[in-house]
Amino acid sequence: MARLLTKKAIPGKPGLSGASLDRVKRLLLGQKLNDGLIFKIFTYIMLVSISVLYLSPLFYMLSTSFKDISDLIDPAVHWIPRVLKVENYTDAFRGLYYFKALGHTSFMAISAAVLQMFSCALTGYAFARLHIPYKNMLFVIVLLTFIIPTQTMAIPLYVMFSNLGWLNSPLPFIVPALFAQGIKGALFIIIFRQFFSTLPKEMEESARMDGAGALRTYWKIMLPLARPALLIVFLFSFVWHWNTYFEPALYLKNEDFLAMSLQMDFMQGRLNDMSNSTSGLVAGTFDMNEPIKMAGALLVVLPPLILYMFAQRYFVEGIERTGLVE
Amino acid sequence: MNSLNESKPATKMSLKEHARQKRAQSARSALTGYMFLLPWFIGVLCFMAYPLLYSLYLSFHKMEVSPDGSGLSYTFVGWDNFKYAFLRDNIFPIEMFNFWRESILIIPVTVLFALIVAILLNQNFRGRMIFRAIFFLPVIFATGKVLMELFAQGQGDLPFAEQYDLSNMIYDTFPPALAEPMVGVLSKIIIVLWYSGVQVIIFLAAFRTISPSTYEAAQIDGVTPWESFWKITFPAIVPFIFLNLIYTLVDLSTYSYNPIVNHILSNMGNMKTGYGYASALGWIYFVIIFVLVALLARISASLNQRKG
Numbered sequence: 162m163a164r165l166l167t168k169k170a171i172p173g174k175p176g177l178s179g180a181s182l183d184r185v186k187r188l189l190l191g192q193k194l195n196d197g198l199i200f201k202i203f204t205y206i207m208l209v210s211i212s213v214l215y216l217s218p219l220f221y222m223l224s225t226s227f228k229d230i231s232d233l234i235d236p237a238v239h240w241i242p243r244v245l246k247v248e249n250y251t252d253a254f255r256g257l258y259y260f261k262a263l264g265h266t267s268f269m270a271i272s273a274a275v276l277q278m279f280s281c282a283l284t285g286y287a288f289a290r291l292h293i294p295y296k297n298m299l300f301v302i303v304l305l306t307f308i309i310p311t312q313t314m315a316i317p318l319y320v321m322f323s324n325l326g327w328l329n330s331p332l333p334f335i336v337p338a339l340f341a342q343g344i345k346g347a348l349f350i351i352i353f354r355q356f357f358s359t360l361p362k363e364m365e366e367s368a369r370m371d372g373a374g375a376l377r378t379y380w381k382i383m384l385p386l387a388r389p390a391l392l393i394v395f396l397f398s399f400v401w402h403w404n405t406y407f408e409p410a411l412y413l414k415n416e417d418f419l420a421m422s423l424q425m426d427f428m429q430g431r432l433n434d435m436s437n438s439t440s441g442l443v444a445g446t447f448d449m450n451e452p453i454k455m456a457g458a459l460l461v462v463l464p465p466l467i468l469y470m471f472a473q474r475y476f477v478e479g480i481e482r483t484g485l486v487e
Numbered sequence: 488m489n490s491l492n493e494s495k496p497a498t499k500m501s502l503k504e505h506a507r508q509k510r511a512q513s514a515r516s517a518l519t520g521y522m523f524l525l526p527w528f529i530g531v532l533c534f535m536a537y538p539l540l541y542s543l544y545l546s547f548h549k550m551e552v553s554p555d556g557s558g559l560s561y562t563f564v565g566w567d568n569f570k571y572a573f574l575r576d577n578i579f580p581i582e583m584f585n586f587w588r589e590s591i592l593i594i595p596v597t598v599l600f601a602l603i604v605a606i607l608l609n610q611n612f613r614g615r616m617i618f619r620a621i622f623f624l625p626v627i628f629a630t631g632k633v634l635m636e637l638f639a640q641g642q643g644d645l646p647f648a649e650q651y652d653l654s655n656m657i658y659d660t661f662p663p664a665l666a667e668p669m670v671g672v673l674s675k676i677i678i679v680l681w682y683s684g685v686q687v688i689i690f691l692a693a694f695r696t697i698s699p700s701t702y703e704a705a706q707i708d709g710v711t712p713w714e715s716f717w718k719i720t721f722p723a724i725v726p727f728i729f730l731n732l733i734y735t736l737v738d739l740s741t742y743s744y745n746p747i748v749n750h751i752l753s754n755m756g757n758m759k760t761g762y763g764y765a766s767a768l769g770w771i772y773f774v775i776i777f778v779l780v781a782l783l784a785r786i787s788a789s790l791n792q793r794k795g
Contacts, residue, residue, distance in 0.1 A: 204607050211604065212621045214677060219624075280526050287523035292516045299524070306535050308733075308780050310741045312748050313769035316545060316755060316762045317538035340530025350527070375519045400627050407748065462627070469627045473620045 226250070226456035233451060246452065253457035255435065256428035262419040266403060267464065269331040269420070273338040274398035277349060278391055280341035285353020286379055290365065300354075307347035311407060319411055329417040334402060344401045344408070349394045356390040357383065392475055400465045421461050428457050546767035561763075568767035579768060582746045583775075588668045590739055593679050596672065598731045601683040602724075605690030626684035682738065686731045693727035694720070729787035733780050740776050747772060 220240065225233070229246040253259070287293065288300055322333045337343035341350060360383070368378040384391075409420035432453070469476070521528075546568055548561040572579050608619055657673070658666045672679065697720060705715045739745070751772070754765040 200610075201612060204610055204612060207603075208607055208618050211680075212618065214680065215621060215624065218677065280530075283523055284527040287520055287527075291520035291523055292513065293520035293524065294517055296520075302531060306531065308737050308776060309535070309539065310748075310769070310773055310776060312741070312751050313766075313773040314535070314538035314542055315751070315769065316766055317541035318534070320541075320762075321538065337530060337534045339526070340534065341527040342530040342534040346530070375516075375523070379523075397626070411752075465627050469624070473623075474616070476623065 222455045222459050225452055226459050228452045230450065249452045249456040250460070252432060252453050253428065253460055256432040256453070257421075257424040257457055257460060258416075258419060258431070259424075259460060262421045262424050263464065265331070265419045266421040269334050269418075270399050270402040272331070273334045273343060273402045274395050276335065276338040277341070277343055277346060277398045278395045280339055281346060281349035281394060282353050282384065282387060282391065283379070284341045285350045285355075286357050286383060288350065288354045289357035290383075291375070303347050303350050306342075307345075307351070315407075315411060322412060328412055329415050331418055333408065333412045338398075344398070344405055349398065352394060353387070353390055356387060360386055389475070392472065396468070396472055396476055399468065403465050421464075425454070425457055425461060428454070542766040542769060545763050546770050548763045550762045564763070568764045569771065571764060572768055572771055578750055579747075582750055583772075585668075586745065586747055587775075589671050590736070592668055592672045593739065594732060594735045596676075597679055597683050597735050598686060598728060600680055601686035601731060602690055602728070604683065605687050605694065608687070609691060609694050622687060623684055625681040626688075682735070685738070686735060689727055689731055689734070690724065693724045697723045725790060726787055729783055729790075733783050736776065736779060736783070740772070 224240050224242060226249055227245045227247070228242040228249075229244060232242040232244070232246075284303075288296065288303070293299070318333070322328055325332075327333050327336075334343065337346070364382055364386075365378055368382050373381065404422055405420075406422045409423050413420055413423065545561075547563060547565060549564050549568075551560050551562070604622060608615065608622060657669050660666075661669065701719055702715060705719060710718065742748070747768075751765050751768045754768060755762060
């Protein structure tokens with residue numbers, strides 16, 4: 162398209178060529194690099210193709226989850242199954258112990274995310290704004306805790322939680338969150354520190370002048386201003402707690418407390434057991450197939466997905482405004 | 488905290504007394520600061536410092552359940568656990584080597600991809616919000632078991648990679664030592680790309696730190712967009728490139744499905760080696776990560792200094 166237009170412009174009308182060539186050039190290439198037509202088209206092509214790459218696993222999941230066996234092995238059926246087999250979902254529901262796991266994991270992820278949000282905001286604020294001797298040295302500790310792999314501490318933590326009797330409960334996730342630790346706690350402290358250090362100092366100072374204490378200033382003035390950062394941290398924390406696999410695999414050994422991320426591992430075994438007990442005479446194992454797995458996978462990610470759909474606008478805008486890094 | 492009321496009579500105060508008051512006030516404000524940090528401090532002590540020291544202690548010991556069942560017994564074994572890891576364990580060094588060989592490719596690819604996406608998303612165009620929503624989607628999913636499931640079903644590679652037989656092409660053009668990790672990365676390239684969500688966010692935020700007036704000034708001076716990217720944008724985001732390299736490194740190495748992590752876990756349950764050995768592995772792993780991060784931070788800092 163670009164070539165076509167330029168070609169037309171050159172031999173077209175000699176008298177006009179200078180001005181029109183310029184105009185076409187400006188239309189195509191733009192004044193800056195990024196407002197020309199060619200660049201725009203290029204941007205769209207790139208973005209659309211990357212989006213397709215990003216979304217194709219999701220679509221694959223969705224389409225496979227509705228297929229029955231014949232659709233699955235039929236090479237003619239690629240994306241859209243001939244019949245919607247909803248039983249895949251009911252099987253996945255049963256195999257995942259979905260409602261129990263949903264309740265437990267939601268409780269764990271929400272409470273950990275809320276606690277982490279507040280505790281990390283408090284810490285981040287202190288690092289950004291308060292007068293603290295040896296602050297830089299302390300902040301190096303925050304950075305250190307960010308790069309220490311959980312695996313290095315897994316054994317002592319396991320022993321500690323087991324001595325405290327916290328195994329098979331949500332406490333190993335919730336208590337560290339209360340103290341600004343837990344999953345990626347250090348990252349959240351860094352985010353809050355960056356955010357608070359971008360806010361103007363005047364508001365704080367005027368609050369102090371009016372005789373508000375440090376805690377009051379923080380709670381009444383600074384925290385409400387931090388809403389975009391709070392939202393981002395909450396969302397990240399919720400999702401990471403929801404999806405975490407390593408820690409639940411370590412701390413949750415029986416079925417007292419179910420973490421959603423682990424349930425996929427047990428689905429097959431449970432369905433096998435169930436099919437043996439219900440149709441006890443037929444000695445066959447439940448045929449675990451890809452569609453049920455995909456239905457299960459979709460059910461597992463559904464709650465964060467729904468949350469993201471609702472919060473997405475604020476989330477994207479929040480990132481625009483927080484100036485996450487400065 | 489009523490500093491205003493207190494400072495009123497200060498005009499008549501002697502200099503000495505003034506200094507004393509100032510010191511007292513600074514001590515008070517330091518106390519407030521420490522109060523704010525108290526929860527974090529407790530957290531670091533209980534959930535970081537204590538486990539770390541304990542695991543360091545374990546790594547030099549052999550930990551066993553006492554024969555009389557009274558509890559745990561620790562026997563000091565010196566550096567044996569560490570020696571075992573490199574000399575006797577026939578999985579750990581190989582896994583480690585393969586992991587880092589692949590990471591050397593994955594980390595720059597992830598960051599470069601994130602940079603390209605961020606540049607594209609930073610443009611002004613219609614439907615920007617929709618694309619942004621799609622591109623942040625991986626942040627939601629990129630951590631779970633679900634991805635592994637997809638990966639296991641061959642959803643991790645590029646759709647056209649097989650069509651054009653890319654892996655054979657790579658084997659033909661590169662020496663096997665290079666080709667092997669390249670094919671390995673290619674087979675999970677989508678997963679790699681899905682891991683760039685946070686990095687894209689960091690780059691987008693980095694672009695916001697450059698003031699638009701700089702670009703305007705450059706434009707007036709007749710600088711081409713290409714030049715303005717390399718002369719204005721790029722220098723400004725160099726620190727963020729390093730930040731992202733570090734983030735990707737940390738993210739990749741603490742990833743739950745990483746083979747080394749699994750090896751550490753399997754050694755935990757292993758009677759012969761046990762917790763002591765698993766702790767030693769964890770420490771070796773941490774030291775390697777720490778050295779790499781320190782190296783990156785060092786390079787970043789020295790680049791910054793030269794610029795300033």
